[in-house]
Amino acid sequence: MKLNRRHFLGGTGAAFLIGACEALPGAAPAPRQIEQIGIQTYTLRAALDDDFVGTFQMIKDIGYDYVELNRRNLTGRTPAELKAFLDDIGLPSPSIHLDYEMFATGSTEIGDIAGELGCEHAILPWITDEQRNLDAYKRHAEVLNRAGEILKPYGVTAGYHNHQFEFFDLGEGQTGMGILLGETDPEYVAFELDLFWAALTGSDIVGLFEKHPGRFKYCHVKDLKGDASAYKTSVDFGAIVAAHMANVGEGDLPFETYFAAADVAGLEYFIVEHDNPPQPYRGSMETSYNAVKAMRF
DSSP: OOOOHHHHBSSOHHHHHHHHHHSOTTOOOOOOOBOOOEEEGGGGHHHHHHOHHHHHHHHHHHTOOEEEEEGGGGTTSOHHHHHHHHHHHTOOOOEEEOOHHHHHTTOSHHHHHHHHHTOSEEEEOOOOGGGOSHHHHHHHHHHHHHHHHHHGGGTOEEEEEOOSGGGSBOSTTOBHHHHHHHHSOTTTEEEEEEHHHHHHTTOOHHHHHHHSTTOEEEEEEOEEOSOOGGGTTOOOHHHHHHHHEEOTTSSOOOHHHHHTTHHHHTOOEEEEOOSSOOSSHHHHHHHHHHHHHHOOO
C-alpha cells in the first residue's frame, strides 16, 4: 500500500474541490486536518517486548493508520515475516529507522530491508556523542547522500531524524542541522523533524520550514509541557523526558501553527511518538491519537 500526501492532509484533491464549489464567494476555506496518523513503534517498545501481536493489534484498534518501524522490530523475524504480519493486521509501514552503521557501509542492505517491508523511507534516527562535531556532521551529510543515491533504484528515500543536539551552536553560528540541510541533496535525502526536540531548543519551527521548503517530509508529533528553558542545551535525555515530555494534547506546543505550514515544509507523514509514555499505554496512545485527529489548521 502506497501512502501519499493526499491521504494525510484533509481539504485537498476532490474533497477540496467539492468544498470550494459549495463555499460562498469570498468565504474562508474550510480548515484542514490530518487524515492519516502514524505511530513510531519505539514508543511502545516495552509493550512490544511483552506482547508483540497484541500491541500491534492495539495500535490498529485505536485507529492509527500506519506504523513507523525501527530495527528492533526485526529481532527474531525477517523483513518478509514482519511484512506479512503487518499486512494481516492492516498496518502499512511507509518508513523505518535503521542504524548509522547500515547507512555508513554504503551497502544495499537498507534497500533490501525497506523493499521487503514496503517502506518508502529509511531514516537515520541517532548519532553518538563523538559524532556531533562540525567535521562529523559534514561526513554524515556525505553518508546520507551516498545512501540516498544507492537507495533510489529501490524507490526508497534516505532520511534524518533530529534530537536537540543538532541545533546546538558548533561555532561561528553553525549547527549540525544547518550543515545537514545545506550539504545533503534534496533528490536523495529528506528530514524527519522531531517537534519536541526542536522546540526544546527554542528553534523557530515555521521559520525552519520557510528557510528549507520541501525538505521535511515527516514529523514526530510529541508534546512538550512547561518551561524547559533550563534544558535548552542539555543532553540529559532521561531528565528532559521525565520533566517535559507529554502525550499529545497534554502539553503546550502549537501544533496547528506548525501544520498550517505543512505545504511549505513538504510534510506528508505525521507520526506520534513518546519516549517514555505513561501507563496504561492504551490510554496514552488514545489521548495522542484523539488530539491529533481533532487538530484543525
